[in-house]
Amino acid sequence: EEDCPQNAAGAEPASGQDTEKTEGVASQNGEEEEEDDHEHSDAKDELQSGSGSETKAGDGKAGEGEAKVLKFRVTCNRAGDKHSFTSNEAARDFGGAVQEHFQWKADMTNFDVEVLLNIHNNEVVVGIALTEESLHRRNITHFGPTTLRSTLAYGMLRLCNPQPTDIIVDPMCGTGAIPIEGASEWPSCYHIAGDNNPQAVKRAANNISSLLKKNENKESSTSSGIPLDIIQWDICNLPLRTGSVDIIVTDMPFGKRIGSKKKNWDLYPACLMEMGRICTPGTGRAALLTQDKKCFAKALSRMGHIWRKGQTVWVNVGGLHAAVYLLRRTWERAEEKRSFW
Template identity: 45%
Template sequence: MKVQVITEIDASVFKGLLDDDGDVCTLEATVPTGMEDVCVEEVRQKLNSEAVATTGRAFFDVLVQDIPKVLQLRSVENVNVVIYMQHNFPVTGAREESFASLYSLVEKPLWRKGVRAWQTVFGELPPQTFQHDSPLTIKFQEPNPLLDLCLMKKGTPVEVNLPEELKLLREQHGQGTQQPSKTNSKKKRKNKLNKDDDTSKVSGVSNSTENVSENRIPPSSSIESQDYSNASGITTANNVHSSSVTGQTSNMCSQTDPERKHESGSKVLENGLEQNDDGKSNSEDFTSTKDLSNCHDVKKLKISTEDLATPTANDLNITNNGGHVNHNSAAADDTGAKLSSESAKKDCTVPSFRVTCLRSGTEHAFGSQEAARQLGSAINDRFSWPVQLENYHIDVILNIATTFVYVALPLTREAMFRRNLVAFGPTNLRSTLSYSLMHLARPQPGDVILDHMCGGASIPIEGSISFPGTYHLGGDLDQRSVERARTNVDNIVLHKKQSLLVDIAQWDTTMLPLRDRCVDVVVSDLPFGRRSGSKLDNRVLYLRALKETARVTRPSSGRAVLLTHDRNSMIKNLRLVKKYWRNRSTRTINIGGLYAGVFLLHRTCELYSNIFTGKKPSTTEDSIKSSAEESTHHDA
């Protein structure tokens, strides 16, 4: 099946994006990269809908009342309802033009349909959600370059494309974040923690704040820009930008899974931003510091408030009505923060929100936090929804891929691949990926399915739940893995009250305590040779395991689905057992930034017979030589 690039999607094929009053909505489902066809087939079978697959995603139409059924899909990790999608969105021009386009974007999405879809999952929203629907009165929200420029890493496409006047301003007020080296990052963090007490005495900032940038704006700059910050709705803590208008993500309430966030292989800077190695993918989910209004040291923020300019009535009106929160570490006027916090608690007639921006491409002249602020400010101005970084109602996702833009509302607070395990080991396979591997094996009712290296029993548990009528055998050599597997099975049976046809045993995968030709399917996640095992060991282990599984599987009808990162060892060993196993296909998937291979094997009709007797080969060379002689004998 052809998997499109996300920028190639034709938005006109989705009926859910045509009007705001219809019963059909368009959903985005995230899936393991490389397993998109499994999701498409599951959507077709269970929802009777045709999905469009892109890398790591699938888009499809469903009825709003059928959304609970979507959340029962086994191959899906996260679900979002798409409320707007457009090609050739004008975001590659000048900064002001891009800001104006992003700010006016609030008038285009199907907000009411998105909220109806959201309510089918999370319940009713406050009654006056859309009562305050005001027209936009400004072209765009004025940015605050003093804060944003200090968050930009030097040398990134956005920083290089900045106008000359902003680059000069950057040189005057800060040099931007630097990528910490692996050897010094721990030492820097330790030194920062040791200096927190002294820093808090000078700047009046609580020690509990995290992800603090070392490149601090001088206090004079912060004082001069305080009125500017109040007007633009910018929250600062230790001079680290956190857009309260946009409601960008907080450490305390992240909806996405850490793995889903970090499968792209990005690096985390000390100020909480993420930047890919090549600098071309600038997908950011900015992590702000904890809301200082809830901090026990909030009184420390009241430093020299008499020396600061008293906020105008207009500023206070913006804070009250817009739900803006304003903190400043160098010169803190927390009046607006208190008013906003109190009003957000008292005002339960409208929902609270935040905005998360995911951006990729090198043609943009703005950062992800700036894009999120523009959309968040427009939502605040139009609907008067207050911003809450914690305990929010709605999370708005703005996804920008070059000139392709879409807006979505998440329907899952936690990734659905965590549904089965409670006991975790060094390596744990996602439930969604376990289902995809099992789906590729095409199990039938009555089949005996073997996972001879089961670890925490992710595959047997998911297989027994998703494919009723199949019997699963799991085992491992490590006693701790066996105990974790039994704990996970007991959790499903005793706590979730689901019956499982699963047995767990401790065994050596090269000498299985099973009779010949008793297994129909083998599905297993083999050691990658990184956290578990080594590539040198894999050369021997894979060969012996392939022979042993050939012995216990049924000739002609037996099949195996094997996942491994050490593809070279698998390919070489498959040549040595080609009389027993035929490689039907191999696909590449992405697991946490590692590109692993999934091998679909079919058992030949050849009966297993070990013609070599005597002492078992003790070394890698002896084992491979023995197998090569056996393969030569078979060919002759």
């Protein structure tokens, strides 16, 4: 079994709530385990924290002629094992500085502005949340053990610069995060996806059904379907014509929750070979996500005649340091295993 049972898959991750007073400022933690994401690492901790005294609802409302005092909270996401501070401490100290600089009031629940503090090893990105909820689960209702964040799926697709009428394939689609994002955001392309695990294919089909239902309920929607087909297949033997695919975007087994590092030594070269066969020589491109970088590099070195490596984008997947490799299909003919395609 490579996937986990249906009922467990849809469950929300466990979270623990704790309220504490630190150095005279109120803070609140909600540690969230990324169960639905990739392999979880202890290095990642994600929680929300604010600093400054708690304010009651209604506080900070401007009276006539008075300027409104903004209420804020800081949410910190931290990944990396060399930090001498927790995300709670980072959020608290950063919140203190924001409060002092802008004279805003901290409020954990009734805030106007959510300040995001994303710390990844020695890199810090500060932002303002534009949506109330994170968009990383948009369009997905049936989760699997390694469901990819929709936001990352979108980024991978975008790196391939899809053009109208392009055929885009995810040959190891799991619950379908990549093709569903693709079909929603690039509806002029045709998306095909598959997986060798029947349970994963079922979940992907359920996610498509939910999306169709959601679209039906939208008054403004005129769409009568989404340009996406899902089938069960083995990536080493795809039922697709040679040179027929413009773009391949996939999230490969890391060898932790799905498969094993040992299996990857056979799987990765076979994947690159078969993906090279279906992809259009000269113009075809691929964005492949993996954390098993050593195995990927070795496999790619054997397939250098059909794939040329471009940019590598480093990403944090559930606390793991993973890479999105952008590849370009060379003009070289790929090996034909069968004559009938």
